[in-house]
Amino acid sequence: MLGNTDLCSPLILVLASLLVQAKLPLRQELISLSPNSLRSSSDGQVFLAELYVAHCESCSSLRLNYLAAILEDRSDANVTVGTIDCIKYANFCSELNITKYPTVGIFKRRGEQYRLLYGSPDLLTLMKVLGLQHDGGMVESRELRDERICNPGRVFALEPGTFTRTLSHGQFLVKFYSPTCFHCRVLAPAWIELATRLQSYDLCVGELDCTIAVAICNNFEIKHVPTIAWFRNGEKVQVYSGPRDLSYLKEFALDMLHGTYRNRYSYSTGSIKERNDVFLILAFTIYIFVL
Known part of the structure; x- marks a missing residue:
């Protein structure tokens, strides 16, 4: 039985260190x-x-x-x-x-x-x-896989270190998201299905985690997540503002590919607020007359 644990502890640490160095x-x-x-x-x-x-x-x-x-x-x-x-x-x-x-x-x-x-x-x-x-x-040894290749039919996980270079050539539909964002998690299944349905087109469906790519998201003025944007040869050319439904997302992508896009969902939070204000004023006016 060991009598003095205070003296034994340093000895055990030394022996453990020597064992690790040997292994x-x-x-x-x-x-x-x-x-x-x-x-x-x-x-x-x-x-x-x-x-x-x-x-x-x-x-x-x-x-x-x-x-x-x-x-x-x-x-x-x-x-x-x-x-x-x-x-x-x-x-x-x-x-x-x-x-x-x-x-x-x-x-x-x-x-x-x-x-x-x-x-x-x-x-x-x-x-x-x-x-x-x-x-x-x-x-x-095996050949290192090229992480910049976007595989058709699959969502491409973009990384901060390769984002600019990856998007420098071609067309990309990018979802900016956060792992803790509820609406991002709701959108995830539709985003995966969207990549599958667009696999025959010259397009990469990708996503970027803004919690590890803060500088990039700030640079492209991503104010909230999820944000969906269309990139062409490295430039952000259009931000999607429509419903996050699979059919609408696919229609948006095809319109952008064919050059036929018209922003049918251009309303903003401000315009919605203005409509609500008008509705409240109208309702209040009717209420006054009824009284």
Whole structure:
């Protein structure tokens, strides 16, 4: 039986620390990457980078260190793990619209294709995103899926880091939403069905979470959610103001595609208020005469 728990506790912590270090072959430092590191790489090279700032207390490279140690065991993994200092390379991080730290970025094709994960994703999430399988220390490399491809018939989940580049070419019907918004949740089934019904057209039906893309939503003057807008070659050309019914949404999309759109639902909250005011005045007048 242990007599003095105060003395044993530090000893247990030391032993546990030594055990962890023996089990996990972590590297002391990661490679410091720069935007030029991405641009000067080969097309097949994949980068896993932790984008951080020096004063961020939650920016820890433990998971990336562990993943780097695993990837070192296989030369065919072709994944470079490192860090990017967002203070030193502020313009680069600003172009990616990074507003939270830490952020993990997966870059390929000289940085032209990328995906951002906010917070500190666990090891399994990182392996899944990279398209790698981890089984007893063995890693098999697969081609990283192009996250910017909009699959016909499916709602495309847009991300802050790729939003501008993704919408720069083509036509997009975008729903700006919030996960906690009741009306957004009500609209969700119709939005999924809309993507299915429009799969044969040259159109991408997407959605953007304004809780993680605050800057983008502010830039496009999204005052409330859900807001539905039509984009053409990166520009917001029309905001939908009609009923959130599947048939009306489809009709709006087809009209925009064919260039026959006429805003039949141009009334605003102000015009509704004016109508209500007129109705109240009329009702009050009738009430006075009746008395």
